[in-house]
Amino acid sequence: MKPLIEFDQVVKTFTTSAGPVKAVEGVDLQVMRGQFVTLVGPSGCGKSTLLNMTAGLFHPSSGQVRYDGAPVPQFNRRTGYMTQNDHLLPWRDVAGNIAVPLEIVGLPREQIRERVARLMEMVGLTGFETSYPVQLSGGMRKRAALARLLAYDPETLLLDEPFAALDAQLRLRMQIELLQIARRLDKTVLFVTHDLDEAVALADRIVVFSGRPGRIVRVVESVLPRDRDLMGLRRSVEYNAQTAELWELLAPAVEEVR
Numbered sequence: 001m002k003p004l005i006e007f008d009q010v011v012k013t014f015t016t017s018a019g020p021v022k023a024v025e026g027v028d029l030q031v032m033r034g035q036f037v038t039l040v041g042p043s044g045c046g047k048s049t050l051l052n053m054t055a056g057l058f059h060p061s062s063g064q065v066r067y068d069g070a071p072v073p074q075f076n077r078r079t080g081y082m083t084q085n086d087h088l089l090p091w092r093d094v095a096g097n098i099a100v101p102l103e104i105v106g107l108p109r110e111q112i113r114e115r116v117a118r119l120m121e122m123v124g125l126t127g128f129e130t131s132y133p134v135q136l137s138g139g140m141r142k143r144a145a146l147a148r149l150l151a152y153d154p155e156t157l158l159l160d161e162p163f164a165a166l167d168a169q170l171r172l173r174m175q176i177e178l179l180q181i182a183r184r185l186d187k188t189v190l191f192v193t194h195d196l197d198e199a200v201a202l203a204d205r206i207v208v209f210s211g212r213p214g215r216i217v218r219v220v221e222s223v224l225p226r227d228r229d230l231m232g233l234r235r236s237v238e239y240n241a242q243t244a245e246l247w248e249l250l251a252p253a254v255e256e257v258r
């Protein structure tokens, strides 16, 4: 099977007023179609930079990022991006926000209405069509942003700490929903997080980075079954052992940053 996303000896150096900043170095990684891959590592190790390069927002300084066998084009339209900030339009209601991508591609009104209703149901927002972002809780805003992202129907979801601002319970609910949706729609996911528990809970593979310049320290295959019960994970011996193993791996990098 061919990988969907490939990082081949990727180096990215930024030019800043304080001089060059090497964000990542020697990154070799292959992501298969349909895989859920989490990226963890200390702050500033270039995790977002890797997502940006997958989205085609900028290119590596050396090495190559390939998508479906070809170098990533400028603006990779087969990917959809979601960051900590949900970027909902405050002057549009929830249905109006989710409809934006469908309006851009010129879908007829009736089809937009149907697609929006389906997406709202998928993320558990039915009944809030006419609410405005300011009236929503943090979790509901994330759901709306996720539905809008799915409206683009991207093959790959690039998620940069999407749930970092949520409290523990809401985060768990969003994780459960995201995992279900990703599996059901067969999405490929690159998910950046600082939270090791989250990284292990969601991933098929966990990629651990060193401090800046970010290098891959280890790629860990999940010990959990693909079909997993996120609610019951805390009681899973395998889950706790894998999380502890990752803490050990990350400890030197955390020390370095300190």
Ligand SMILES: Nc1ncnc2c1ncn2[C@@H]1O[C@H](COP(=O)(O)OP(=O)(O)OP(=O)(O)O)[C@@H](O)[C@H]1O
Binding pocket: 014, 015, 016, 021, 022, 023, 041, 042, 043, 044, 045, 046, 047, 048, 049, 050, 212
């Ligand atoms: N556009 C840019 N111009 C200059 N420097 C940048 C740019 N983007 C990222 N950097 C620098 O590259 C390094 C890696 O940044 P990046 O945001 O990819 O790290 P990260 O691992 O996602 O960090 P965090 O976990 O804190 O979000 C940082 O030192 C950052 O300041």
